[in-house]
């Protein structure tokens with residue numbers, strides 16, 4: 001159980017996350033939605049402890065992870081994998097080497113600095129790549145792969161950590177619809193097969209609806225919605241995104257089958273003043 | 274047909290492990306080579322050294338100790354000495370500053386003209402690179418000696434000599450910075466129809482400026498020392514004074530200590546300035 005207790009984060013005067021208070025059970029797949037700047041990334045980065053909360057606490061399995069330091073902190077980061085929008089892989093290293101980064105916390109600094117990973121680790125890495133359907137690219141440099149393939153390498157690195165929690169910060173925002181679907185299918189499959197907790201920031205409603213068991217809506221740093229996808233009506237969505245009457249879900253869709261044809265054309269009057 | 278279908282995952286594992294073994298062998302060889310070079314180079318230096326390295330090692334501190342002893346004996350004269358040599362120090366800093374500035378401006382152009390993806394005339398890139406190599410290859414002191422011979426002593430030959438060398442040295446470092454610049458913003462500017470100069474000024478310089486600046490300030494520090502050394506051969510400034518103080522035999526070490534102190538304080542000041550300015554630039558608020 002991941003507990004986020006009244007967590008607030010400020011950047012100077014700006015409040016990025018404002019008193020967020022939620023609990024996420026083991027094995028849940030949760031989507032966090034909200035417009036850009038709502039504080040989604042900041043929240044995930046605090047859970048992974050890339051940044052620290054200004055106020056409040058985060059705990060997992062009744063251990064306060066927001067108070068960890070040093071080796072204990074790094075061990076938590078190993079158990080709580082993070083997937084980024086821009087993949088954040090090392091472009092000049094090959095695919096397997098990037099996946100092997102998932103065991104950095106388990107192995108000695110000296111052996112990893114000289115890339116002396118045990119053979120069993122290399123086998124595991126290639127098995128994971130095979131599971132994600134990209135084993136063919138094992139020896140290629142990451143920079144030679146497409147965005148969708150790179151994101152699957154990032155997921156493989158996360159799996160290599162054998163984490164209890166997987167955080168994904170807009171994993172499909174830089175991908176085309178086809179690759180977006182592959183990546184989301186992969187995440188869902190990991191959730192179903194391994195039973196890992198997945199918390200995923202998404203900027204499109206239909207993805208959250210389709211893949212998540214629970215959807216959390218954020219606006220201006222605070223949680224404004226928390227429920228199952230079916231409760232996510234158009235009026236609720238308007239409230240989360242702070243949009244007017246012209247808001248249409250299909251216009252933000254990234255899925256391949258468009259949900260419904262857009263009946264009234266959405267016009268932004270910005271250029272027609 | 275893909276590898277997977279042909280050979281299965283196990284085949285891939287075998288291939289990759291072979292690759293890993295090959296890489297490890299290369300790294301091992303490289304390490305052996307490195308150690309051998311280090312040992313060989315040291316042996317050579319030791320055998321060529323006039324007095325022998327190990328014999329001289331015990332005497333290495335004799336000079337600084339003597340200098341310190343005398344400086345401490347005449348400690349009371351230190352403030353007066355510092356004051357006395359300050360104008361010469363300022364002259365040296367002046368020479369270094371002007372030549373760093375001139376050299377850096379030249380280096381910016383040379384480096385931009387010789388970076389792939391940014392060069393105005395891509396065909397001429399090798400030419401600009403060789404120009405920088407040449408400028409870097411000739412030591413300041415050689416240029417300064419020639420110029421002093423032609424123009425007579427004084428700060429101008431030193432300035433030209435240091436600026437020349439600086440342009441080559443900074444040009445090299447700047448072009449490495451340029452290599453790492455993100456080309457996406459430049460593509461963005463190209464897409465709106467910007468000229469080469471506009472692309473560089475608006476798309477490249479904002480990215481590379483902090484690094485340029487910290488390299489230039491490091492070079493400034495090096496140039497302070499270079500201009501002090503050029504004083505030894507007739508370019509004026511603190512070097513001329515240091516030469517007198519050090520070679521006068523006994524009795525002037527208090528002056529030498531004051532000059533070293535001035536040099537030290539100057540370097541510290543430049544270093545502080547450098548990190549301060551860089552933080553401001555990188556913070557960017």
Ligand SMILES: Nc1ncnc2c1ncn2[C@@H]1O[C@H](COP(=O)(O)OP(=O)(O)O)[C@@H](O)[C@H]1O
Nearest residue numbers: 011014015016035036037038039040041042043
């Ligand atoms: N490192 C930072 N420094 C200053 N402000 C930040 C920083 N990171 C995020 N913010 C601000 O916090 C708010 C929330 O940002 P973010 O969590 O990235 O939102 P989201 O991921 O939902 O788009 C934004 O207003 C953003 O400008």
Ligand SMILES: [Mg+2]
Nearest residue numbers: 040041042170
């Ligand atoms: Mg974000």
